[in-house]
Each structure stands twice: as structure tokens, then as C-alpha cells.
Amino acid sequence: MTTPCCCLPGKSVQEVTNSYAPQVVKLISAAVEKVINDGASILAVAGQPPAGCVPVILTLYPSSNKEDYEPDTGCLKEYNRLAMYHNSLLHQDVIRLREKYQQVKISYTDYYNPIINAVKSPSLYGFINTPLQVCCGKDGPYNFNISENCGMPGVSACPKPSAYLHWDGAHLTEAANRYISSTWLDGPYADPPLKTLHN
Template structure:
């Protein structure tokens, strides 16, 4: 059975079983990075750096054209918004007049730690975009007058909204890895990354949010891009049984463990809130461990659908959207879309797991029934 059919059946079974929740939330507000960006990066980056994901074949599966999403179609928040009867979230920087049903502040490349930290400590050799978690929170603050007319109005609105804070952390760790730091040095930054995420969640709760989803890190050591970039630096012993980079995935698991512990503590502080840890790691690993069950050929499980050749079909001189890169005929038969981000079919599988389990603690649908 093809991956697309498997995922569609799973997701439809979820939809058909929970029609009573289809209008539970009045709006959605999302902060994050490129995994859920719906166009902000194109707006903020296009004037200063080359942007490739605003070109075909991005969007080929669902929209039929690029939308600013780094996928062949929809991403996780699209499926979750659809489940609750909400429209696809528009990117905040597109300045749509109607934000009554929510807006997406996520930007590709966003970090949990403010970007000036990386500049100040010479961890990056370039000028980063000013798109960190705190910046996105500032954008939300600026938009509040359009969302509500008073403090109490906002608290009421936020209490009926579903918030996403993340995924955050992948770009922070990528910056530090790229600076040549050791695994232990990268690990030392995890507490600060997690602390910034938790502070953002707490800030939203104090402003009235009740339902907040906090995704962890995916197994970035399985990324075709990372595997290609580090292929000359690693020995066989640095790869796990799936062919992924062990050190990078250990950092991701450590991040997720610390994040879960911090969320648990936050629940004790705000017992009225429903803070959901969304596991971004296990759903990807579950496909990689048993690809044939998801319609993915074993030889393609670590290859990208859209790329420019090489062992993992990722080539820095011909990344997806650039001349020389081509897309596979059936993205649903791949886990990775462009080497970093995932196919619509993969995102759909993750969204189902966050909605009804088993990839969330608690699953979103269980949280709203408390």
C-alpha cells in the first residue's frame, strides 16, 4: 500500500471519529521555524538572499504551486487547522487584514536563542535573519490590537485558541555544530534553548493561552542534507543502525527529554493549562525503522525526493527549487522532501499522531476533553 493511502486512511479515521471537536477552537496561533513556515521566510529573506522554495516543484502535491511552505504540499499545522474547522494559517508578514481565525508567525531558520548571541560569540560567519522566538512573540504582541480590543478580550480570545510553540532548537544546534563544536559542547546549550521555549510558553499562558502544543526536535541526524554535509567527517562508528548520525540524534533526544521535564514542571505551576508535548522524533524514526509498511522503499528511506543527485539525492549546488534539481514522481513514497523538510504524507502522519496519539503527551484531542 502506498504511503499516501496509508496516511490518508489513518487521518480520515481520525477525522471521522471526532466531528464533535471540529469547531472546538476559534483560532490558531503558531510560532516556529521552517517546519511550519507558510511564507514568512520568503517575505523576510527574498530581498537579501536567494530563496528557492518559492519556486516549483514546491507545493506540487496539494496546492499546485509554491506557497512558502517547505514541502510538496501541506505541513502539520495545516492538517490540525483543518481538523478543527479552521482555514490554513496565513503567514503573519503577508499582512492579511483578517486574523480572527489565527495567524502563523513561524519563519524558516528561526532560533530559540536570540540571533545576536550567535553573532556575538562568533558561532556564525554571516548576518542571520532577525526571526528568533522572541521576535515572533513581539510580532504577536504587535498584532494583538487586530485580534482583540482589550486585555480581557485578548485573554478570552487566547483561552479559546490553540497555540503552537515550535519546533524550536534545530537551527540553534545546527549553528553550533557548524561552528565545529563537539557533541558535549552542543549539549551544553540545550538548557538555554529549552529555557527560552518554556519562557515563551509561560508568557502565552500569562496572557490567557490555555492550550499550547510544544513540539520537540526531529531526528536531524537522519536528514539527507546533514548526512551529505558531514559524510567526509564521520567514521562508520558514528552512524546508528538506521544509517543516521548518532551524535546529532543524541542531542535531539537530550533536548526532547529536557523539554518534557520542563513542560511537566510548568503543568504543576499552571494546572488550568493544557500543555502538550508533541513528539517530532518518534514518528520519523517509526517510518525509518519499517519503511515498507509506509510505502517507502528501503533504498530511498534516507534519500530526499527533490534534489540534485548524490548518495542521499542532496547536492548543495542543486537544492530543490534550483536549476539541476528534480522531484520524484511520488513524494508520498519518500520521508524527506528537500533534504531537511518532510513530504506532505510524512507531515500528515505526524499530525495524526499529535491529534489522537501516540505521538503526543497528551494527544491534543484528549487534552480538550479534560
């Protein structure tokens, strides 16, 4: 299957992976160098979340082929491969920037792995056992409907948002962000952990 890419209409996820991911990482690196040249001395550079686990992506680009989904997460494989490739390139470039600007403290913060872990084992992190469902939504397998979004009449929030990973189709809940930030502050999903940057 040629999966269409949400970020570049008319392009497949594979085309974006091969052609655009390296260009995007170069632009991010150029922006990091710009803020360093403007005087920044402590930086966190964030990777991409697992796009194949985002309810809006799962809803807009469903597949009838079970092979297109990761068996342990229910997420779309191609979108997650794109995110992993992007993150690998970005992490390598952060290491290069650290070597070039040794006086600057730069951390690579990983969005991908904390979210994947929470999707694989939601109860371990305090989330419900249907981690791809949104708290504020309506209908569909992910409680998300593109034409009836959170905040619209007839669309309500769940009674316990802190038990959900996803707030709406595209955003994480406060509880999910708190969990992810703890993995960045103390590790293991920041290289180096953010708390160490002030030492």
C-alpha cells in the same frame, strides 16, 4: 571524532549538548510561560526531530567511521543523541509547566520517534525503502546536493512525493507531516494526544 555542530559553527555536537541544550529548553519554557500569561489555554510544545537523520546534516557532516552511524537507521548518532537529550529536558519541563499552570492544557508532541520509526521501517508507514533519500534533489547518497537545491534549474522532484519521508534536504514531505500529525492527534506521540485537549 569531534563532530562539528551545524547550529553553532565552531562548537562540537557534544559541546552543544552539554552547554546549549539546557539553555534552549529554558528559552522555550520562558516563551511558553509568556503565551500562557498572555491568555493561551491550550498549547502544544514540539520536540526536535532526529537531526542525525536529516539529509542536509548527513551530507554536510559525513563520517568515514561506520561507528558514527546508527546501524539500524544509517543516521548520525551524535546528532540524534543531541535531539534525544533536548527532548528529554523539554518533556520534563512541559510536565513542570503543567503542574504550575493546572488550568492550561499543555501537550508535549514528539517529532523524534515517529520519524525514527519511519526510517527503521519505511514500508510499514507507506514510504520507500531508502527513507533518507530526498524526493526533490540531485546526486549523492541522499539525492541531495548542497549546491543544487530543489527549485533550481536541473533539479527535479520525484514522480511520487507521497512515497518519500523527506521532500528536500531539510523538510519533510506532506505525507510525512500527515503521518506525524496523526500520531499527535490520536497518539501515541503526544502527551496527551491533541484530540483530548478539547475535552
